[in-house]
Amino acid sequence: MSARTMRAIRLHEHGGPDVLRYEEVPIPEPGPGEVLVRVHAAGVNPPDWYLRDGMTTMPGEWKSTVSLPVIPGTDVSGVVETVAADVEGFAPGDEVFGLLRFPSFKGSAYAEYVAAPASDLAHKPAGIDHVDAAGAPMAGLTAWQFLIDVGHDHPSPFQEARHQPTALDADTTVLVNGAAGGVGHLALQLAKWKGARVIAVASGAHASFLHELGADRFIDYTTSRPEELVNDIDLVLDTVGGPGSASLLRTLKRGGAQFPVLPGGVGEEEAAKLGITLSSAQVRSNGAQLAELGRLLDTGTVQVAIDSTFPLSDARAAHERAARGHIRGKIVLTAT
Ligand SMILES: NC(=O)c1ccc[n+]([C@@H]2O[C@H](COP(=O)([O-])OP(=O)(O)OC[C@H]3O[C@@H](n4cnc5c(N)ncnc54)[C@H](OP(=O)(O)O)[C@@H]3O)[C@@H](O)[C@H]2O)c1
Known part of the structure; x- marks a missing residue:
């Protein structure tokens, strides 16, 4: 039987926005500890174009361990489709958002479906839509980990001491x-x-x-x-x-x-x-912290501003928008 397929953006080579190809690929299988998410929106972040460029503009001594072809993207908001047997706290139909597998650059969020580590996810606040939720994870967790609580003891490539x-x-x-x-x-x-x-x-x-x-x-x-x-x-x-x-x-x-x-x-x-x-730090995926931020998003205490949205199929235009600078809030791709 042939694998079920989805549409996704993939890189087959590094370069400018034109290397972002919209194509048909297999729907991923969630592994242990993972959840299959039907992506409604995917946030766009600087690491997406660092990966696209082949890390040539990435700050610090950073080498990509990602092999091509690869689906870029780290930030998603969507609906849980299936959960692995060992996953607790999420069920099919739940609305979720998350920063996936960062800093591995293997988030694969620019797609109609993504297999997401459950530990990277939080329940999407009911009071905001998928576009706003997809704009929150990386930028929000960066702000949180710099200003409120680092939340982990992983070493940073930027400094030895814990931020x-x-x-x-x-x-x-x-x-x-x-x-x-x-x-x-x-x-x-x-x-x-x-x-x-x-x-x-x-x-x-x-x-x-x-x-x-x-x-x-x-x-x-x-x-x-x-x-x-x-x-x-x-x-x-x-x-x-x-x-x-x-x-x-x-x-x-x-x-x-x-x-x-x-x-x-x-x-x-x-x-x-x-x-x-x-003092500096490197942001890391953290579903528990995202749940805390989610409470502030739910009440409107913290709001995600949307600079612009683009269909997933036109991720190239989203990256071209990012390259023009002066971003106000977040650029988000919509997958449905
Ligand atoms: N350490 C980490 O783990 C981590 C995590 C996330 C992001 N980052 C890095 O943090 C940086 C910002 O990320 P972001 O997602 O917030 O980027 P962004 O959305 O592109 O925002 C950059 C903002 O800076 C403003 N800006 C540009 N030049 C400026 C200047 N000279 N003075 C004041 N403002 C200026 C831009 O608009 P205006 O010029 O119109 O004001 C824009 O609003 C990126 O380099 C990213 O790689 C690091």
């Missing part, structure tokens, strides 16, 4: 650089949820969007330099990286911390001289 979030409360001021992006807009909202004062840095078009999400102050990096306007703050969450990272150190008080989500833009020595802790 330690700064306690956030009404006495804390946090600057979020890249505040309109996937990680940034969710980090802003988590910091507000904890009671912190938040300064959002982004290009000017995002000002009212970020104020509506709760930003107490907005800085347009295209017309102003944050380090000339802000000082003595407690924490910088920098989702942008690159040459601007070092100057953000000057916004911080001695004893403050800078968390580069994209490590490498600022040196440890420079930070140490100013009495600033530099």
